[in-house]
Amino acid sequence: MGRLDEAAFAGFHDRCATGLRAYVHRVIGNAADVDDIVQEAFLRMLRAELPSDDDEQWRRYVYRIASNLIVDRWRRGKFEQTVAIVQEPVAPTPHYEDDATVAQIFAELKPRERALLWLAYVEGESHEEIAASLGVGRRGVRVLLFRARRRLRDLLQARGILVNR
């Protein structure tokens, strides 16, 4: 904890917690475990020796911890493969404008693919930043991200949202 004081942590928490919750929720697709993971990520970040003036480094670190916790739990089979549908049940005919369908399509991706896509598109992270957030090699990120995008494209095509050419 050392160089990070309580006020700085409170500010960082306010800036980061909502985004981190959204990330964890979308990646695990299971609302019940979100708070546990987010809390554990912040606790571990506090126990790490990080410089007090680098907000971005904290953010990447806390996302990396959360990503590792997600992968750990996923490996232990704690998460069921079911999807937390956020809104009404899926309409019989999938439609792009339907939030539940969007959530369901996203949940059909693997957790790592969801994490990669979220960090790239929602958080707007570069390959280097994603590599730091997920603890994988920078070159690997490029390949993994391409595979995730290709798989998402296939899912969109399978639903008729994107025309196969």
Add this chain to the structure above:
Amino acid sequence: MTEWFALNPEEDRAVAAFMSRVSNLRIPNPDSRIRDVSQLWCKAQLIQRWEAERRAQRPLDIMQPIEIAGGLVATGLLLYWSLPYLL
């Protein structure tokens, strides 16, 4: 080489648009603060103290069985060496 890792522009746009929809999906209790930040801070401090105590205690925990074993060996040797005088 670049094309290997690129979708076509239309697919790219569709993926980006889809991810934009994903980012706007409602999250249950978006403002739920897991617990009060100061509680989180205190918990982290407590854990850190326990870890520091455990680190400080570790050499003592390691030394204790060594001390006992050393005492037993010394007693045994003493008995062995003093045995001729006792008999």
